[in-house]
Amino acid sequence: xxxxxxxxxxxxxxxxxxxxxxxxxxxxxxxxxxxxxxxxxxxxxxxxxxxxxxxxxxxxxxxxxxxxxxxxxxxxxxxxxxxxxxxxxxxxxxxxxxxxxxxxxxxxxxxxxxxxxxxxxxxxxxxxxxxxxxxxxxxxxxxxxxxxxxxxxxxxxxxxxxxxxxxx
Amino acid sequence: xxxxxxxxxxxxxxxxxxxxxxxxxxxxxxxxxxxxxxxxxxxxxxxxxxxxxxxxxxxxxxxxxxxxxxxxxxxxxxxxxxxxxxxxxxxxxxxxxxxxxxxxxxxxxxxxxxxxxxxxxxxxxxxxxxxxxxxxxxxxxxxxxxxxxxxxxxxxxxxxxxxxxxxxxxxxxxxxxxxxxxxxxxx
Numbered sequence: 001x002x003x004x005x006x007x008x009x010x011x012x013x014x015x016x017x018x019x020x021x022x023x024x025x026x027x028x029x030x031x032x033x034x035x036x037x038x039x040x041x042x043x044x045x046x047x048x049x050x051x052x053x054x055x056x057x058x059x060x061x062x063x064x065x066x067x068x069x070x071x072x073x074x075x076x077x078x079x080x081x082x083x084x085x086x087x088x089x090x091x092x093x094x095x096x097x098x099x100x101x102x103x104x105x106x107x108x109x110x111x112x113x114x115x116x117x118x119x120x121x122x123x124x125x126x127x128x129x130x131x132x133x134x135x136x137x138x139x140x141x142x143x144x145x146x147x148x149x150x151x152x153x154x155x156x157x158x159x160x161x162x163x164x165x166x167x168x
Numbered sequence: 169x170x171x172x173x174x175x176x177x178x179x180x181x182x183x184x185x186x187x188x189x190x191x192x193x194x195x196x197x198x199x200x201x202x203x204x205x206x207x208x209x210x211x212x213x214x215x216x217x218x219x220x221x222x223x224x225x226x227x228x229x230x231x232x233x234x235x236x237x238x239x240x241x242x243x244x245x246x247x248x249x250x251x252x253x254x255x256x257x258x259x260x261x262x263x264x265x266x267x268x269x270x271x272x273x274x275x276x277x278x279x280x281x282x283x284x285x286x287x288x289x290x291x292x293x294x295x296x297x298x299x300x301x302x303x304x305x306x307x308x309x310x311x312x313x314x315x316x317x318x319x320x321x322x323x324x325x326x327x328x329x330x331x332x333x334x335x336x337x338x339x340x341x342x343x344x345x346x347x348x349x350x351x352x353x354x355x
Binding site: 020031036 | 172174185188191199203207268278289293301308315324325326329330333337338
């Protein structure tokens with residue numbers, strides 16, 4: 001079912017474009033052209049994050065942190081293997097992509113851990129980044145309970161993600 | 169984080185520091201190249217959706233629920249919030265941010281404290297209401313998954329429930345705040 005969804009969606013968009021009289025080809029090209037400049041501007045950050053994450057993991061620090069937190073994660077039903085990803089996700093999506101790729105390589109994309117990691121990655125966002133750019137544009141100095149609420153939602157998201165993945 | 173990692177490495181295996189860093193940079197570049205491909209395909213499709221005014225249509229549908237959740241806002245802000253959420257839903261995160269920022273500025277009354285609407289918008293945005301996890305699906309396909317999009321419904325469920333939870337939490341807490349404020353003005 002899910003495998004059909006994306007092809008159907010793409011077909012739907014194309015048919016919709018045809019009806020609306022939009023030139024789908026040139027629109028696609030116009031959009032795709034943006035990928036290279038976007039990636040070029042992101043590249044330094046991705047490399048910096050890669051270096052930082054690899055150092056963090058090779059030094060064994062993240063291993064200790066996860067060992068320390070693993071009982072808590074077990075209670076919540078989150079596999080220990082995605083512990084690192086859950087911790088890093090609110091701070092940096094680039095760093096989280098690094099971990100996701102690593103999880104795919106180590107445990108396999110279609111393993112339970114691989115699926116959990118994919119869902120967590122897809123359904124949460126970088127809380128600290130989002131709230132900083134959004135509030136930066138206003139006069140607000142006190143964000144009140146924004147961050148705590150967002151973090152609670154993030155934990156809920158990880159728990160639900162791992163629960164749902166048991167059924168696929 | 170980096171400093172403590174470096175100290176640990178320097179103590180236990182000083183020889184591996186530079187090797188680790190270079191290996192990581194190499195992996196970073198490989199991922200960037202993969203990402204260019206993934207982004208090119210999805211950004212192309214999203215441009216098509218955008219040219220069809222699909223996000224504008226979606227934002228019209230959202231207008232009523234948004235008014236209900238955010239309470240009183242001016243028309244411009246309401247429109248920006250709708251476009252922000254609509255762009256997020258169909259996965260144009262980069263298009264969502266400018267609308268979100270405009271909406272934030274629209275709700276800004278020069279107050280130093282965040283208002284209910286602002287908190288609501290940031291919480292909704294940070295639970296990531298994206299219904300199409302495009303990048304993740306692309307990465308799964310490249311990693312050789314038999315079914316890259318099998319994560320679709322769990323993602324939708326686990327993005328929807330926390331978003332509702334967040335909205336409810338903000339609504340509940342805001343009521344307390346306003347009650348307190350009222351007490352103060354009455355007193």
